[in-house]
Amino acid sequence: MKQIDGGVTAAKGFEAAGVEAGIKYQNRKDMAMIYSVVSCKAAGTFTTNVVKAAPVLWDKKIVETAPYVQAVIVNSGIANACTGRQGLDCCEEIADYTGKLLNIPASAVLVCSTGVIGMQLPVDKMTAGVEKLLNAKQSTLAAGLDAAKAIMTTDTVHKQIAVEVEIGGKTVTLGGMCKGSGMIHPNMCTMLGFVTTDANISKKMLQKAVSEDVVDSFNMISVDGDTSTNDTLLVMANGLAENEEIKEENEDYKAFCEALHFITTYLAKKMAGDGEGATALFETKVIGAKTKEDARVLAKSVICSSLTKAAIFGHDANWGRILCALGYSGVTFDPDNVDLYFESKSGKMHIFGNGVACDYSEEEATGILSDPEVTALVDMHMGDAEATAWGCDLSYDYVKINADYRS
């Protein structure tokens, strides 16, 4: 497997675009498109929130029932959530309109929205935006980058990646992009994530790969504990790499899953590190847990703790808050058997063991915690299971951004 330049246009046969449609923002790209020149198998996972945005309902139905998809239309600025019948009608109108222009059925058009909850989408601006997108779409890396930028809301950086992997003697490419910065506490995945690939894989195996992957990628990040109404991960495979179709759990499937996991983990970490107001990516790795699920629950509890996150912002080795967060996670353990380490580019330090603080230097600890990527390593000494979760620190800017996000 080899990382290459680009994002959603890296794989064969995919085009993309990002344009200004004036949905909410002035002078900012706010609509994006992904298009495959041939039909694709699609897989997806969606928010578990009971309050599902209209586009989530639209996409879920298509991913579950439509034979193929070929295009995705995304807008930022307005989430089209809590918008009732009118919101659903809007999805249908956009898909219809796009389908007619592309000469494909509406059921081959996925739609995604992100932004403020409760506002209705301006359909006329959206359809005008679709026209712009169709004129702009290209297979270049620059076009993929435009799309990655157009889906941003409070994100400070765009997020994309691509890899090549050898499958059945053929070079298969996967590319992905995502957005997400606030309302990030994926319970499925989070936010909007898109992966395109020219792999030849059955719809069933594609969905299986995606569903199993998110548990340890997107579902292991959190910015603020709020599971969005719009969380969507869509994966489109158009088969143009011409590898023999992956239909079962063989070596090819394994290679595909590895490449997919590389993409999703990269994007998930990028999202956590670009959490609203974040100054640091905060990773918690739990090893020696009794079960994989225990490891996941423990790691997530730590990265979700507001107090721990504030301490990371302050570069303060307030490890008691980490012990506290492990303790209320719901997993049973003996605190006397836990070892805790802080780790970053600046070094690694044993901070807690045998039930008490180690004899460490506060200054050295602050040094380790001052890096932009900080890891808390927790050894439970109860078994062999491990899991990693990613979050970010809690800063003044998180409050600033969210105290008047709408204005």
Add this chain to the structure above:
Amino acid sequence: MKQIDGGVTAAKGFEAAGVEAGIKYQNRKDMAMIYSVVSCKAAGTFTTNVVKAAPVLWDKKIVETAPYVQAVIVNSGIANACTGRQGLDCCEEIADYTGKLLNIPASAVLVCSTGVIGMQLPVDKMTAGVEKLLNAKQSTLAAGLDAAKAIMTTDTVHKQIAVEVEIGGKTVTLGGMCKGSGMIHPNMCTMLGFVTTDANISKKMLQKAVSEDVVDSFNMISVDGDTSTNDTLLVMANGLAENEEIKEENEDYKAFCEALHFITTYLAKKMAGDGEGATALFETKVIGAKTKEDARVLAKSVICSSLTKAAIFGHDANWGRILCALGYSGVTFDPDNVDLYFESKSGKMHIFGNGVACDYSEEEATGILSDPEVTALVDMHMGDAEATAWGCDLSYDYVKINADYRS
């Protein structure tokens, strides 16, 4: 039932004190004592955190097994959590020392700590503090106030209350105090809470009253979602009101529970409103839920949402975040059947219904949300159950306080 002045010294036979012992703070009261001139029945609830502070382990054992208690020693500044064997020994030494001076067994002395996790308590300063407390203790309201102030950490106001209630022809008094501002997400109760009463009630009925009460009082508040290692609620009843002993669920028991609930709810709300950095008490009342437990889960999900809390800080009617938080609570419902209102002293406003935003004035909504006590009223239209939860807004000061709490 009648609210009266005072706190833990309001009931007959209770004395208290608050002194400077130099545990961590300079020139600040940091040790408190509650003492009953006669022995008391004790009941308590403690943190569900797996990582339990040493004093929690000490008190839990005493409440469960000791025949009676007579004194409580509290310190602020150091939590005595994650302190291993040395931390437990410290509790025992303090209880021993206090018991000897008071001529009561060590098992009649409860100890509580709040503050930084991981530091060892200075035993010599603690025992010197105990001597000061014994010299200072009085039955006056002023002494009760001293105690309420000495248990504060990042609290900005002390929290106490007292009521009188008629039980079996006798006037029974209950008084309480608590501290709590951060690491507040009670799973039992939160923080440190103390209630004293001269009621005559069996230990069994006292524990029952307390255990059933916290579910709808302390367990319904959250400041930051972090369930502390030290959460403790202690209730002491010395019987000096001379009412006929409450031994079963009769009218007297009911009257006692009502008075207890008034005290605990008052203290819980005070704690939420004094959350670290808080500028507003944020109440969420859920009505029309299918079950009581559903109502509790829904209400707590809203007050725990970081995004909602930041919006309240910004006086921003960003109601979509409330719908979102209801949606990821784990309770199933149809968003189209939910009605949401904002309410405060400045008015009441229907904000969401029939699955879409109501036609409301943003200006008026901001007015309602600018009060120091704000309520979100949610009608699920699914049944008759209701519950109320209390939290606070998320402000810059929460981050400031917790980014360098230890320095």
